[in-house]
Amino acid sequence: MRFYRAVNRNGFRLLARTDAKYHDLTAANSSVTSIRDLALAADISGRSLDDTAMNLLEDAPVVSLVEFDDEITTPIAAEEVWAAGVTYRISEEAREAESGMPEIYLDVYEGDRPELFLKSTPSRTVGPDDTVGIRRDSEWNVPEPELGVVLYRGNIVGYTVGNDMSSRSIEGQNPLYLPQAKVYDRCCAIGPCVASPETVGDPHNLEIRMKINRDGELVYDEATSTAKMVRTCEELVSALNRHNCIPQSAVLLTGTSLVPSESFTLQEGDCVSIDIDRIGRLENTVTTV
Incomplete structure (x- = not known):
């Protein structure tokens, strides 16, 4: 998967791209707003980012980037x-x-x-x-x-x-x-x-x-x-x-x-x-x- 960090009026969102579709992982779980959040969950469960994200996809709505005013930011807030x-x-x-x-x-x-x-x-x-x-x-x-x-x-x-x-x-x-x-x-x-x-x-x-x-x-x-x-x-x-x-x-x-x-x-x-x-x-x- 490819993971994007975007911003809209509700704040930061983590999006997962599968094929040509973007899924809002944050809508599926409000605690997941960044790669760091997803990596933490993956680390705890001993799974990869992809496997961890797959658990959220069923509840993650497909979205258009237009909803975010094309506001794709740095994909990770690297310290x-x-x-x-x-x-x-x-x-x-x-x-x-x-x-x-x-x-x-x-x-x-x-x-x-x-x-x-x-x-x-x-x-x-x-x-x-x-x-x-x-x-x-x-x-x-x-x-x-x-x-x-x-x-x-x-x-x-x-x-x-x-x-x-x-x-x-x-x-x-x-x-x-x-x-x-x-x-x-x-x-x-x-x-x-x-x-x-x-x-x-x-x-x-x-x-x-x-x-x-x-x-x-x-x-x-x-x-x-x-x-x-x-x-x-x-x-x-x-x-x-x-x-x-x-x-x-x-x-x-x-x-x-x-x-x-x-x-x-x-x-x-x-x-x-x-x-x-x-x-x-x-x-x-x-x-x-």
Whole structure:
């Protein structure tokens, strides 16, 4: 199943999509208004998200998204969003080129310990059809399309689409500027849904495609596959959990393999669209922050 979080006049609702139908799980059980609620029930019963949701479907009315004024929000109110870097060869090469310090990125790409950093908090994270930010003090800004691993109590419960916005000119000045290049207002987008592991299947065999439109013109269109990741999702999650008490609900972005050329930078008003097989499309416009 795919799970969406929506808002209407009655507050937050958790919707489950089966085929082309949306079922209002919150109408079936008012205690279930989020993925966290569903994951808690699944954890208590020792079942998957899909099996837990199936118990609610009979009493969950089929709804139209029009009822929610198209207000689909971040699919999970993740207390923390973390990100992994240098998990694809092209990412390692791009980071080398921007910094002029190739050895530190090559060491991470080939090393046992992955690069992990705290990417975003709830106030900095936006959902589908919202605006993502580029820093006013950065001359080179790019989106980074990534598979997001959704965690509950440190365990994988689903997957989502993520956009790890990056100020490459700031990071390129000095690797110690990474937090400023990565963490700022509207620096991260996730959505449009959480797809269950049963829906996704093998997370290491998914096509990721990113398109960028500017003034009605397609200025970027490339695709890659998660099969090119040098590390598995399980490896990254294991490293994140090691000696680190992450919050109950979290998302881990797994790195990017789509890197626009050095001559490209985002502009205000651009539209970034990211599609991942069996999950969905995350679309955001760009604003300056």
